[in-house]
Amino acid sequence: MYQKVTDDMFCIAKRLKTIDSRYQVFFNGRDARWEVHTDANPCLQTLAFVVPYDVLDERTLEYARKTRIENSDETEREVHAHNAELEHDFTEKVENCGLVLADMLSYAAEQNEPVTFTGTNKWF
Numbered sequence: 001m002y003q004k005v006t007d008d009m010f011c012i013a014k015r016l017k018t019i020d021s022r023y024q025v026f027f028n029g030r031d032a033r034w035e036v037h038t039d040a041n042p043c044l045q046t047l048a049f050v051v052p053y054d055v056l057d058e059r060t061l062e063y064a065r066k067t068r069i070e071n072s073d074e075t076e077r078e079v080h081a082h083n084a085e086l087e088h089d090f091t092e093k094v095e096n097c098g099l100v101l102a103d104m105l106s107y108a109a110e111q112n113e114p115v116t117f118t119g120t121n122k123w124f
Helices: 012-016 058-066 069-110
Strands: 002-005 024-028 033-037 047-050
Touching: 012 024, 012 058, 033 058, 047 058, 058 069
Parallel strands: none
Antiparallel strands: 002 024, 024 033, 033 047
């Protein structure tokens, strides 16, 4: 199920040891993913992180550095900034929908006969 990786093309398993000497790379055959553990036995719930890429490369090292507990404050700031941006985008879309609806209602009020909105892209 788990296959320990000690030698890979870019020496990621060895280079991870410079970030944390306990890190060990395993390939989880059941889930077909790379995992980094802090113990030689991955069945003891020592998972540090799951590599979010299909291959072991420099991104794995960057991810290991970024997700270290020492960097949790920066990660939290990034999450809050990202969420604020999403909220701003959502608010902007809602406001735009409100303007479109106001335009549609204004148009309907100006007509002398009943108006049926057919879902055309006139306002979008």
